[in-house]
Amino acid sequence: MNKFHFIGxxxxxxxxxxxxxxxxGYAVSGSDVDETHITKSLRxxxxxxxxxxxxxxxxxxxxxxxxxxxxEDNIEYQKAKELELKLLSRKEAxxxxxxxxxVFAVSGAHGKSTTSAMLASLIEGSMIIGAENIQYGSxxxxxxxxxxxxxxxxxxxxxxxTNPYLAIVTNCEPEHMxxxxxxxxxxxxxxxxxxxxxxxxxxxxxxSFLNSLDLEAVRLYPSKDIKNxxxxxxxxxxxxxxxxxxxxxxxxxxxxxxIALDASLVVLxxxxxxxxxEEIKNKIKHYNGIKKRFDILFKDKEEALIDDYGHHPTEIKxxxxxxxxxxxxxxxKTIKVIWQPHKYSRVLxxxxxxxxxxxxxxxxxxxxVWSAGEEKVxxxxxxLFKKYKPKFIDRVERENKNIKLIQNEKxxxxxxxxxxxxxxxxxxxxxLRGSK
Numbered sequence: 001m002n003k004f005h006f007i008g009x010x011x012x013x014x015x016x017x018x019x020x021x022x023x024x025g026y027a028v029s030g031s032d033v034d035e036t037h038i039t040k041s042l043r044x045x046x047x048x049x050x051x052x053x054x055x056x057x058x059x060x061x062x063x064x065x066x067x068x069x070x071x072e073d074n075i076e077y078q079k080a081k082e083l084e085l086k087l088l089s090r091k092e093a094x095x096x097x098x099x100x101x102x103v104f105a106v107s108g109a110h111g112k113s114t115t116s117a118m119l120a121s122l123i124e125g126s127m128i129i130g131a132e133n134i135q136y137g138s139x140x141x142x143x144x145x146x147x148x149x150x151x152x153x154x155x156x157x158x159x160x161x162t163n164p165y166l167a168i169v170t171n172c173e174p175e176h177m178x179x180x181x182x183x184x185x186x187x188x189x190x191x192x193x194x195x196x197x198x199x200x201x202x203x204x205x206x207x208s209f210l211n212s213l214d215l216e217a218v219r220l221y222p223s224k225d226i227k228n229x230x231x232x233x234x235x236x237x238x239x240x241x242x243x244x245x246x247x248x249x250x251x252x253x254x255x256x257x258x259i260a261l262d263a264s265l266v267v268l269x270x271x272x273x274x275x276x277x278e279e280i281k282n283k284i285k286h287y288n289g290i291k292k293r294f295d296i297l298f299k300d301k302e303e304a305l306i307d308d309y310g311h312h313p314t315e316i317k318x319x320x321x322x323x324x325x326x327x328x329x330x331x332x333k334t335i336k337v338i339w340q341p342h343k344y345s346r347v348l349x350x351x352x353x354x355x356x357x358x359x360x361x362x363x364x365x366x367x368x369v370w371s372a373g374e375e376k377v378x379x380x381x382x383x384l385f386k387k388y389k390p391k392f393i394d395r396v397e398r399e400n401k402n403i404k405l406i407q408n409e410k411x412x413x414x415x416x417x418x419x420x421x422x423x424x425x426x427x428x429x430x431x432l433r434g435s436k
Contacts, residue, residue: 005057006030007076008067009049010039013090013153016128016139017065017097022047023126023142031057031076037435041138055079062086065093068156069373091158098148098163101126104269105152105162107194108170108204110315113290115170115262116151118252121287122270122280125149131309132291152194155179159194166273167198168265172209173314178345202269204261218268222261229260231325236299238326244268247277252284254294256322292429294322303401304332304419307432311342311425313353319423324360327419334418335360338396338403340367340428344377355384362418364388365405367395370426396422398434 004021006014009030015038022028022045029048032039043049050057058064058079063086066077080087088096104123106116113131120127121135125147128140152159152167155176172191180187188209195201195215203210205219220226228249230241238255244264252263263284270280289295292309299305306323310316320335327335337358341347347354347369358364366381382392393412397404403415422428 001025001027002062003027003060004029005061005064005076005080006066007053007064007070007074008032009042009047010034010036011067011069012038012130012139014065014067015042016130017090017093018042018047019045019138019140020126020128020142021097023140029057029061058083058085060085063088063093063096065090091156091161094158094161095163098150098161100146101148101163102146102165103163104147104149104166104168105159105164105194105198106150106168106170107152107154107159107191108168109154109173109175110312110318111170111258111262112151113309114254114259114293115168115265116149117290118263118266118284118287119168119269120149122266122275122283123147123149123273129290131293133288134291135286135288154190154194157190160190160197162194164194164198166200166202166269167195168202168269169195169204169207169210170262170265171204171207173207175312177349200269200272202265202272204265218272220261220264220268222257222264226257226260226264229257231255231322231329233329236330237296238294238322238329247271248281250281250284253287253289254322255326256294256318258318259322294319297432298401299330300401301331302417304330305398305401305403305432306419306421307429308421308423309425309429310423311346313350313357316423317353317357319421320358320361323419323421330419332417332419334362336363336365336415336418336420337361338365338367338420338422338424338428338432340422340424340426341369341381342425343372344369344374344379347379348377351384358385358388361388363415364390365396366390366392367424367428370424370428372426396428396431398432403432 006018010032031050031053035051039049055075064080106112116129117133126143127149129151152162201217203217205211228243240259242260295307297305310319393405393407404411405413
């Protein structure tokens with residue numbers, strides 16, 4: 001039995017792979033720099049997890065797999081190299097882990113976690129995604145068959161190693177261009193190859209690049225194929241109702257046109273592999289959302305607090321449209337935004353879009369950039385975003401339903417009432433939950 005060790009096992013990407021291999025019966029261990037809810041839950045599931053990194057963790061493993069943030073000077077990486085163990089990046093490890101699976105792979109710049117989680121509601125199979133599926137309380141579900149729903153990441157071209165049987169692509173907006181050396185030809189070429197190696201293809205054909213491909217595919221034209229999109233409340237929870245082609249009406253948890261688009265791609269993919277339309281309509285209702293995607297932390301008649309992973313201006317703009325619809329349904333009078341910018345490079349690459357994506361909100365607070373390991377770059381947020389008259393703070397504190405804005409260890413304001421939404425791929429999510 002092969003032994004696997006994961007350096008950086010507390011990350012959302014490696015933890016899903018570790019959980020899957022553990023359920024497959026392999027000996028799995030891992031380490032990370034800090035104790036988190038993920039490392040604790042992995043340990044509760046029977047996986048040996050060490051904190052912090054230590055050379056003692058590297059012994060005789062068959063494979064040592066490391067996350068993208070691990071550098072070559074990491075002590076465990078160095079020890080594995082010294083012992084001449086098989087060292088693999090997450091990207092390289094996918095070839096081994098997924099090679100014999102029937103993979104239903106979902107990719108795209110936006111919506112791939114949501115679409116993957118929806119697909120897992122319909123297909124009987126294991127699931128590994130880059131977020132916590134609320135329906136299963138994890139980023140991994142294990143089923144003893146060969147099917148695997150997998151969120152395929154384009155950021156480092158690792159989706160090319162996923163052995164896709166069926167591929168869904170939601171969109172191809174350029175993102176993570178630093179990996180592609182800002183070469184659009186290489187970027188789009190990777191998407192084309194991903195689709196070419198898949199046996200079944202389902203695409204959003206109103207994406208200009210996807211529409212240009214001369215490949216056999218099931219093509220969704222959202223403006224023509226999706227009709228009667230309505231936001232509705234079921235038990236004060238937002239749902240979206242829509243009609244797709246001539247298949248009738250569907251209802252799915254979530255709010256906004258992007259939810260209808262993601263669900264429609266899932267419906268078409270499910271039909272392509274032989275599922276019955278009535279079965280699809282019933283099963284998709286089991287989708288219960290994913291953590292940190294329009295994640296309603298609490299709500300009442302006066303206030304709602306929402307946590308969202310949106311860190312690209314396209315995502316933020318779409319989610320704010322959903323927030324406005326939800327506020328209207330619930331009768332909230334204001335929308336206030338807490339933004340934790342993610343990566344200096346992303347802000348600079350998309351600065352014009354960021355400047356406009358917050359239009360229509362009532363208040364904006366900006367936190368320091370979550371650098372994700374990048375070197376600091378001076379960005380004049382005060383000048384660039386002056387039309388919103390933003391507040392600049394260090395962090396927020398949650399006290400019951402109130403959100404305290406903290407600057408220099410002093411509370412400069414308290415937000416309550418209305419709809420409050422945080423956008424972040426950093427640690428704001430824990431601040432909003434009152435756990436940091």
